[in-house]
Amino acid sequence: MSRPMLGMLPIPVLLLLCGSIPGSAQSAAAPKSATPILIELFTSEGCSSCPPADAWLKQIDVSQPIPGAQAIVLSEHVDYWNHDGWRDPYSSSFFTDRQSAYVHAIGSSSPYTPEMIVDGATELHLENQAQVAQAFQKAAQAQQLPVAIGAISIEGDSQSVLHAHIDADGTAARHSADVYAVIALDHAESQVLRGENGGRRLTHAAVALDLMRVGRLEKGKPFSQDFQTKLRPGLDPKNLRLVVFVQESGPGSVVGAALREIGASTKSVSRVPQNAGQ
DSSP: OOOOEEOOOOSOSSOGGGGGSOSSOOOSOOOTTOEEEEEEEEEOTTOTTHHHHHHHHHHHHHHOOSTTEEEEEEEEEOSTTGGGSOOOTTOOHHHHHHHHHHHHHHTOSSOEESEEEETTTEEEOTTOHHHHHHHHHHHHTSOOOOEEEOOEEEEOSSSOEEEEEEEEEOTTOSSOEEEEEEEEEEEEEEEOOSSTTTTOEEEEEEEEEEEEEEEEEOTTSEEEEEEEEEOOTTOOGGGEEEEEEEEOTTTOOEEEEEEEETTTSEEEEOOOOTTTTO
């Protein structure tokens, strides 16, 4: 792949939109009536234009500055920068392919970093504060399908398996859609040794590790399904979150989403050996 086009970020990390926050930063907890907005950032540790976008996404995640909405953010690290001297440890060809699918669906000229997509349908231009504010206002007013994540449990030690239950109400759905689950790190850090960010210590929020299709929500019908997935070895449950979203084919619009912090809502279940007591 040819060298990607760099996204321009000639604005402060704190978007003008955040001026709606009274006083200090608001709590990340959003009211139950808040409309979920999924914000996907395609980024890379090999891209010198990406750290400001990473910091912007983290601020959105923590401050929750969008009135009437809950910002559910995901950092999706692409792998096409890895040949420039630094292999991003969070990068995956899967996220490169997902970004390419968006480029085709939205009609962009080519993939680039940093690129942000809101609810699977709108590309944010961070240099245009008015466009970002309008995109967020539109997303906050959109009708979303109710999505809920049930109790989470983790079974096992060396090879942990996460269990959860997912519900989505498709009664008002205009189209059938796919249900996805994402295991993500709450926060991550890297000391970059080479490449455009060589010598910098980078921080990230909501780093997507695994994105999986759980099932299909049929138009006009409820979706209710148990979900389980093996966690990568060495992960700290206290630093994990589970994001579930419903997305129309295309990839198309995201019409529902939910977030649960895994560490704050998880019970551990020990696996009993089959020969126990024999």
